[in-house]
Amino acid sequence: MYAQGSMADGEEEDKEQVSVEKKSIAEVLSSAAPADSLWTSEASGSVRLRIEESCPEEPVTVHQMFKASVDKYGSMYALASKKNDKWEKVTFLEYYQLCRKAAKSFLKLGLERFHGVAILGFNSAEWFFSAIGAIIAGGIMTGIYATNSPEACYYVASDSKANIIVVENQKQLDKILQIRDRLPDLKAIVQYSEPLQQKLPNLYSWQEFMELSLDVSEKEVDDIISSQRANQCCALIYTSGTTGKPKGVMLSHDNITWTANHASRVGDMQPADTKQESLVSYLPLSHIAAQIYDLWTGIMWGELVYFAQPDALKGSLITTLKEVQPSSHMGVPRVWEKMMEKIKEGISQCGYVRKKMVTWAMSVSLETNKTCAQKNDEKPFLFALANSFILEKLRAELGFSCCQKFFSGAAPIGTETMQFFLGLNIRLYEAYGMSESTGPHFMSGPKAYKLPSCGKVVPGCRYKLADIDSAGTGEICFWGRNVFMGFLNMEDKTREALDEDGWLRSGDLGKIDEEGFLYITGRIKELIITAGGENIPPVPIEEAVKKELPIVSNAMLIGDKKKFLSMLLTLKCCSSEESMESKEELSVEAVEYCQQLRSQATTVSDIIGGKDKEVYQAIQEGINRVNNAATSNAQCIQKWIILRRDFSVSGGELGPTMKLRRPVILEMYHDEIQNLYID
Template identity: 60%
Template sequence: MGVPRVWEKMQEKMKSVGAKSSAVRRKVAAWAKDVGLQTNLTKMNQNAEAGRAPFSYQVAKKLVFKKVRKALGLDRCNKCYTGAAPITKDTLEFFLSLDIPLYELYGMSETTGPHTISTPEAFKLTSCGKEIPGCKTKLHSPDEEGNGEICFWGRHIFMGYLNMLDKTEEAIDKDGWLHSGDLGKHDESGFLFITGRIKELIITAGGENVPPIPIEDAVKKAVPLISNAMLIGDKRKFLTMLLTIKCQVNAETADPVDELSPEAVELCRKLGSNATRVSEIAGGRDRAVHAAIQEGINEVNEKATSNAQRVQKWIVLDRDFSVGGGELGPTMKLKRPVVLKMYKDPIENLYKETSTPLTQDNPLPLK
């Protein structure tokens, strides 16, 4: 079991190593991954062909999948799990293509651990699975799309916070349902999908509710160079975003350093940039990288459901987020209130009335 950032780091390293392989090895790996993804998606969807894997899958398993598992130290691992924070569909599909399904589970400390869990027999990408026997779930005040606050019921629910009656009554209602503060919905098969967190919802000055995580994930997917993205816009006229670049970390402290990760260096070269350090990119210092990020954000903005959900301005910070730096919690969740305080000045610069929209010819310097 690992939090999403563990799996993401593994993915980044594997991509970096794979890029240095010979052309033949890359072609074999690409073929095997395509076979692996299609075979596992078929199993997941429980299609008629799911009962018998194709011959190509058996070949791919012998040539690639078994070797990858052994190299990762997962050759004796029966099931791989992820939880505690959102994980991107890209990472899930990457491991699924290598015949390593990442099963999601969901719960809280107040539910004594998991409440829902994915299994090989009940598995859907981006879903947290179904309730463990004896547990019940309901969605409080669902909207027209079926999104509501996830509430838990069962013998696994805690009795309350010690010597904090008011907080206990806030969390558990009179019928015994524990209110999670998370937003979610069920599909037609009963799978639970987490769609956001009530406290994380951005309510713009115009009154529009904007869930930040889908937009942040879309930007990271559109621009693979980005490590972390944080959307800002609560009580503001428009949305802005703080971005960090993928970099190497100190092996002893796990703190981010100025050197770019091998994957980031390779991506920079493809963009026509010679950058090897974050400091060469931060604040719009590298024109090629700046243009690529703007292009990716434009791509995300084109798919926005309304003008209020478009990212108008952004800035690349001079260091990645980390647990030691205070931006991330122990499970690698983004501590949004902390980040807002830490980067107050760069954020205010984004909202200055005199500032003009970012373009390739008008990068915003980090002050």
């Protein structure tokens, strides 16, 4: 059974905003490389573009998009990097010229057509130059997560047949030096930050690398650019491998340029000739969310991108935000949660009167924002008072004095977090999609906002729900110009992801309301099927537990093929600024929670093993409340355990976008789980 939907409200308005030369679809497709199929698993392959009457825009390559922006915004600043306590900026024209130089240098080093240029390091102007330079030179750019182990780096570099690997510093270089002898396609390594500690064959500093461009003619680059087609691969995004081996998601020029153009419209991002947007780049560019938001949309609309410091997620991000005062900001749920914790900590340290005023102002803002569905709806006088005298100061503490648009993506965000920020008069616009859909397929925005949905389908895209159950829930399937080309070197996995008609199966379960808003209810692969045969989506239960128990950081439901459900819990703890690993000490919020229970606990050890009866009783009572709201006895949590440390990326329990790596956690905590099921 299928339920189908097409475009979000405002489609006609969006179509009017796009100037499209009237051509038949056949004429539009004539400039593409020959292709019969909607998918391929070969790096050099091409695909049939999904051009329809609803999205007839002529496909363009990354270079064509960039060149059009240079023509419009050439003299405006594009990138800003902080060096020696001073922001150094380059214009769009300089940005383009530096990318061409990088392209020529890659060609000098022997970059072959449709071979990889892998980039390993924190966000920087050099990261951007390398990515675009690789594409201009006819290669395929791919990011490698900076947290990857040498073996994980080897997998990506080998799979993408990387000719060149660009690394940030000695730490990242050391990883590649451990594996380079096993990479027959590797011809050179380039380091873009810090001086080289030793001179090795085929290792170049950034300056040495850029100087190689002098030996390559402009014509050589132009000939390659002229041969590129919008339906060919130019970028690889590797999945984080939470459920198996990472897959190389092949994105075409059209995937990237079409998505950069259309998805940003829902978020009301403005072109620079109207009002230049500014943002801080800090999320991993190996992930599609940051890449579309920072890199590709930045070029499309002429945005000014500031690069955060490498320790952004260890504490310096807010300092940069205060300095830059961006007009828009995107975070993954964990980033928003960390900001929420910081604000709560600040509020807890206020005096009695100040604390009361802040609590009052936030409650007024929350109620007003819940009542006023549209951002421009008329607000009551009390709200204006609370916002002007109290909330503006709180937003300024986060660096958001000038920020108008706030986005959350890469993973589902909790209702508690969304409501907390509504209390600050900050609407978090959620984006939902996958690497395989070039990022957002559904988006919230000023004209499409409804809690707790993740918005409406992006104009020009389509969706359907497959295998709908009695509650109206089904698997969300995607169709549009943003749907990927296929998985590199994985024909079988590509066929699994796309049905016979070319619809992309998301693996996510959801439902659509009468207004077209999407609500995610779970993930098929995460479904727990108990020994009694009941299908249980874990995420809603996990979120309910975290909402009931502010001391809980992570909750993971267990029970596949088991007689009953149990749960692993971690507590909110402080983390090391260097490694980001969880410490033994409880967070300020967790300590406050304990104090309210008349517990003196300040560390995890003070609580676990049943030593702190007050906390254990409070947790059990919270779980009882969740159980009371369960739809059946099979969905009740029978047993639970508190683990000794919180989950983290460095610990292996979380992926780079902070999603639970469930198979890994099941293996890591096998003994603890077994003990829960001993009769």
